[in-house]
Amino acid sequence: MKSEYRRYVVTILLFGLIGIIVWRLSVASQGGVPAPFDLVSQERLFAYVEDLTTIQPYSGWRSSATEGEAEALDYVAGTLDDFTHLRNLGLELERQHFNVLLTTEMWENRLILTVGGEEIEVPASAIRGPHRSNAVQALRFDSDGVLNDSESNPVEVQGEVILIRSIREARSLDADAVQGKIVLFDYEIINPAVHELSMAQQTMNDLIDKDPAGILLMTEFSESWEKADGYLLGDQQVFGGVTSDAIVPMLYARLEDLEPAGIHSWEETAQIEIAHLVWDTDVFSPGASGNLIARIPGVDSSQALIVGAHIDSANSPGALDNGSGAAVLLEVARVLNEAQIQPAVDVYLAWFGSEEIGLAGAQYFVSTHQELLDQALAFLGVDCLYNFGPEHTHSVILATWPYERFGNNELILPDRLAQIVDAYGVPALTVGSAWPSTDDCVFSGFDVPQARLLYHVGAGATAQSRIHTPYDTIEIARQVGDGFEQMAIVALSFVLDVEQYAQDLHVTPEADRRALVVASHTESPLLTPTLMIEFGMTLAWEGFDVDMVPYGQPVTAADLENTDLVIVPPVYDYPIAETNPSYDEAWREDEIEALVRYVDAGGMLVLTNSASNIRYSQKLDPNEDTLDMNDLARHFGVVFEAEELAGSTVRGQQHPLMNQPTVSSILGNRVAFSLESGQILAETRGGPVIALIDYGDAGGQVLVLGDVGILYDAENNLRFWRDLAEYAR
Numbered sequence: 001m002k003s004e005y006r007r008y009v010v011t012i013l014l015f016g017l018i019g020i021i022v023w024r025l026s027v028a029s030q031g032g033v034p035a036p037f038d039l040v041s042q043e044r045l046f047a048y049v050e051d052l053t054t055i056q057p058y059s060g061w062r063s064s065a066t067e068g069e070a071e072a073l074d075y076v077a078g079t080l081d082d083f084t085h086l087r088n089l090g091l092e093l094e095r096q097h098f099n100v101l102l103t104t105e106m107w108e109n110r111l112i113l114t115v116g117g118e119e120i121e122v123p124a125s126a127i128r129g130p131h132r133s134n135a136v137q138a139l140r141f142d143s144d145g146v147l148n149d150s151e152s153n154p155v156e157v158q159g160e161v162i163l164i165r166s167i168r169e170a171r172s173l174d175a176d177a178v179q180g181k182i183v184l185f186d187y188e189i190i191n192p193a194v195h196e197l198s199m200a201q202q203t204m205n206d207l208i209d210k211d212p213a214g215i216l217l218m219t220e221f222s223e224s225w226e227k228a229d230g231y232l233l234g235d236q237q238v239f240g241g242v243t244s245d246a247i248v249p250m251l252y253a254r255l256e257d258l259e260p261a262g263i264h265s266w267e268e269t270a271q272i273e274i275a276h277l278v279w280d281t282d283v284f285s286p287g288a289s290g291n292l293i294a295r296i297p298g299v300d301s302s303q304a305l306i307v308g309a310h311i312d313s314a315n316s317p318g319a320l321d322n323g324s325g326a327a328v329l330l331e332v333a334r335v336l337n338e339a340q341i342q343p344a345v346d347v348y349l350a351w352f353g354s355e356e357i358g359l360a361g362a363q364y365f366v367s368t369h370q371e372l373l374d375q376a377l378a379f380l381g382v383d384c385l386y387n388f389g390p391e392h393t394h395s396v397i398l399a400t401w402p403y404e405r406f407g408n409n410e411l412i413l414p415d416r417l418a419q420i421v422d423a424y425g426v427p428a429l430t431v432g433s434a435w436p437s438t439d440d441c442v443f444s445g446f447d448v449p450q451a452r453l454l455y456h457v458g459a460g461a462t463a464q465s466r467i468h469t470p471y472d473t474i475e476i477a478r479q480v481g482d483g484f485e486q487m488a489i490v491a492l493s494f495v496l497d498v499e500q501y502a503q504d505l506h507v508t509p510e511a512d513r514r515a516l517v518v519a520s521h522t523e524s525p526l527l528t529p530t531l532m533i534e535f536g537m538t539l540a541w542e543g544f545d546v547d548m549v550p551y552g553q554p555v556t557a558a559d560l561e562n563t564d565l566v567i568v569p570p571v572y573d574y575p576i577a578e579t580n581p582s583y584d585e586a587w588r589e590d591e592i593e594a595l596v597r598y599v600d601a602g603g604m605l606v607l608t609n610s611a612s613n614i615r616y617s618q619k620l621d622p623n624e625d626t627l628d629m630n631d632l633a634r635h636f637g638v639v640f641e642a643e644e645l646a647g648s649t650v651r652g653q654q655h656p657l658m659n660q661p662t663v664s665s666i667l668g669n670r671v672a673f674s675l676e677s678g679q680i681l682a683e684t685r686g687g688p689v690i691a692l693i694d695y696g697d698a699g700g701q702v703l704v705l706g707d708v709g710i711l712y713d714a715e716n717n718l719r720f721w722r723d724l725a726e727y728a729r
Helices: 002-006 009-030 042-053 067-081 084-089 135-141 167-172 197-209 255-261 267-271 319-338 360-368 370-375 412-422 474-478 481-496 533-541 589-600 626-636 714-728
Strands: 092-100 103-115 118-122 155-159 161-164 182-186 214-219 250-254 272-284 287-296 300-310 345-352 376-385 394-400 428-432 450-457 513-518 544-549 565-568 604-608 612-615 618-622 638-644 650-652 671-675 679-684 687-695 700-705
Touching: 042 067, 042 319, 042 474, 042 481, 067 092, 067 287, 067 319, 067 345, 084 319, 092 360, 103 250, 103 255, 103 287, 118 255, 135 272, 155 182, 155 214, 161 267, 161 272, 167 197, 182 272, 214 272, 250 255, 250 272, 267 272, 287 319, 287 360, 300 319, 300 360, 300 370, 300 481, 319 345, 319 376, 319 474, 319 481, 345 360, 360 370, 370 376, 370 544, 376 481, 394 412, 394 481, 412 428, 412 450, 412 481, 450 481, 474 481, 533 544, 533 714, 565 589, 589 604, 589 626, 589 700, 604 626, 604 714, 626 638, 650 687, 671 687
Parallel strands: 161 182, 182 214, 214 250, 300 345, 300 376, 376 450, 394 428, 513 544, 513 565, 565 604, 604 700
Antiparallel strands: 092 287, 103 118, 103 272, 155 272, 287 345, 394 450, 612 618, 638 671, 650 679, 679 687, 687 700
16 A cells, blocks of 8 residues: 555655665766766667658558557557666666557558559558447448458559648539549548538548549648648547448548659649559457556655557658657666666656557556556656747646646646756646646546646647647657757656655655455456546545456455455446357456455445446447446446436435535446345436345445546545545545
8 A cells, every 4th residue: 555655655755765876876886977868869769760751651650559550559668678878777677568449440541542643652541440349330430341351452543633722622523423433532621620610521522422432631831720631630539539330441642752753742632543542441449559667666665656658640741649658768767777877766668559549558558567567666757858839938838637627737847847957947837737638647546646748838829839730750859959969858757756756746645545446348448547547546636545356367365355345347348249149258256256256245346337338438339348237236226227327417315425415427327237135316307327235144235337437537535535545435
């Protein structure tokens, strides 16, 4: 428990201070060894970015849960292996593998243009299966339309080119004129950064319904930073709304990449006689993703620092987002190696996969490193290097998720880091950021002090950055190279200056209770406190240390010892039953026995369910496993039913757990249930949503939530969460 570790902080910091003093004396005696911050190199940072962004170019880059992502992790592992000093310290590498719901592999994307009778191939990429939670939608961007088929099935089409550069032209197209042709479509007329999304989606549906032979989406770089050229081109936002049943080969390219064909402007595209598209993509459910974690042993290993960055990206070159963050972690390791430093405490460098499709890598990391989280002094997430153009003033930003809902707005870790790096010539702004936007937020749900590091502009900027566009390139990143270097200095300071900032970072009380989340059969981390962040923060504020049994690890009686509250998320696995019936979750008898005995001995169990996978209180794919919770629930006289409860209001009854008159849940996500005995605490039209059951002679109780979404909505349910924590105490 965290309370057992916090008492060692002062001792560890003293060890760290002694280590730093010894190191500095050693540096002074050697005369020629530079101070570590002087070793930070823009040249090396950009060399790492260039290596990363040239992995499988024009194949969706290293997008989430792909071979390209795996190659990027291989590259990092190989680079770390060259650091002799770190290896001599005992450097350890851990490669994690986990599933995500959907992913798209782009095997072959080719664009051959015939100009002046000559065939010239130019670079192009494909559209990622755009829907993150709906295989039917995603399969519209699978070249053979078959899920989990990895055979080579390239589709080749060619035809004369029709240029479309306005909505009016798109709507006036005659279907007869389009059939058999390649539509060269200016993406900027449906760019969601400047146009209404529904209009863009309707335009694409109309175009696909006219049955062209293929679609080539084009974008052009603009010197104006107001436009965000190609924003989300290749990603899911516009194409997630495509509902047409037709599967049309679709590639995208930059106008600048057509220069080998002698085309330098939109007008010159009229020279294209024939466009030939080759398209071979496959959608997988589940998809395979991964993390890479490097442990650098410190002088004292009873505490740790964690630095993380996501190594996947949207379908773009990805230099800013997030080749930059991945490179900063490598630069920290390189400087430690070259300066021959051993950090004061263990340092974990973590490269996360699949951030772009729901923070999956970071969520998997925290769920499988619970002991490390209890030992961690802090986490630093290295997010994007942004470039909003020369008209805007950029600066280093340090953000954190404060306990604002509980009356505490302190930004302790960002403020202390900002004060330290100011002495190194790096001015940094500190802000509160209470939104699950990237990897750092998932650590907040387990009360790990955290900060997000990025290079950004202040509020009110009207320009767009180049992230999530085909122009997220190393050339654009070099324009803010000084900021890139500053980010690396801040990350290095986080590692080396621990003795200056890491004491008393917590604003929560010292934990004297333990809550355990049993996610043994919950494959989607979205259904656990890794994304129910403010629920986890509530428990920490009320004195609970939040621990978790990760997916795939059976819960045991030993896990349940010294536990004051046990929370069971819904049973959920990724694959659709029709496509992979052997892949199915089920409770084991020994797990059920351990949980029943826990309640029988006086424990409190929160039993949840969900009609869907959810994200940010929004329904995603249906949960085919809702009834599998009955294997456990029936022991307490609860039976979940294969229906959703109607009604928009969940009204509470008089009880210490229900000091608020209504509870917010997700409409259409409530699983109906019946109970043999117990008290209904909240109900809606059609039946109970929350019920409390007494079990055994020792005062054990089971709280049933028909919708796990109740644990998402802090705006409306915070009082209920705090009552639950107090009641469990």
